Amino acid sequence: MTPLQFLLLVAAGVGAGLTGSIAGLASLISYPALLASGIPPVTANVTNTVALVLNSVGSVSASRPELSGQGRRLLRLSAGALLGGAAGAALLLLTPSGAFERIVPWMIAGASVALLVQRPPRDLAAAGARAHPSHRDPWWLPLATSAIAVYGGYFGAAAGVMMLALFLLVTGEGLARGNALKNLVLGLANAVAAAAFVVLTPVAWSAALPLAVGLFVGGRLGPPVVRRAPQAALRRVIAVAGLGLAAHLAVQAYG
Incomplete structure (x- = not known):
């Protein structure tokens, strides 16, 4: 890997961490x-997936104030996240390479459309607060978390979108606390999937290292950005870019 490729992957990691x-x-x-x-x-x-572990480390380390008081909830959700992440990793390892290449454009397109049509997170948080003013979690929340974690372990694009929407709607927490919860729980799913990949399949470590460095930096910068950024416009730009990427990958896969 050339020094230029190394720097480009670091930069991509920072951008990915912020986007996440x-x-x-x-x-x-x-x-x-x-x-x-x-x-x-x-x-x-x-x-x-291996590199994304450091994105979660960066995000969680910058979100400790928002995680305060959520210890019991995290214990309940962690088991579901770990099981789901492991199942997603197993599913990926069982998918033939050619089939995966044809599936990816659809997953990215679906994730981008979900981002476009989803209500703004602050609206979801307000709706969740009205529906659950006591902040008591429904019994099925760990099961729903596990289902999203399966997808996160398999590929992961928009797993954060789905998990954040879930937490905002059913926990009654605000955006900052819900986002911190999402970062930690999804990070656990990524971590167990990454551990399985390290043991069972080749990892391009020369690329994983610079990407992970950038993701850690982007993850550290992300929570302050979430608190201040004009999210609606940024989410639309990211979604449109995702549709363009899906079209490009579809041409390569089916052309």
Whole structure:
């Protein structure tokens, strides 16, 4: 890997970390950056998942105030996240490379459309606060968390979108606390999937390292951005870019 490629992957990681904090679509930047480095699709996805662990570390380390008082909730949700992440990793390892390459454009397109049609997170948080003023979680929340974690372990684009929407609507927490909860729970799903990949399949470590460094920095910067950024406009830009990427990957996969 050349020094220029190394720096480009660091920059892509920073952008992916910020994008993940704003819209839950970190893979929209990090995955194609790995493809552009010449890494095959499945290996790129595996490497991306391994690198994303540091994005979660950065985000969680910057979100400790928002996580205060959520210890019991995190214990209940962590088991579901770990099981779901492991199942998603197993599903990826069982998917033939050619099939995965054809599936990815649809997943990215679906994630982008979900981002476009989803209500703004602050609206979701307000709706959740009205519906659950006591902040008592429904019994099925760990099951729903586990289902999203399966997708997160498999590919992950928009897993953050779905998990944030879930937490905002059913916990009654505000955006900052819900986003911090999402960062930690989804980080656990990524971590167990990454551990399985490290043991069971090749990882492009020369690309994972610079990407992980950038993701850590982007993850650290993300929570303050979430608190202040004009999220609606940024989410639309990210979603439109995602649709363009999906079209490009579809042409490559089906052309």
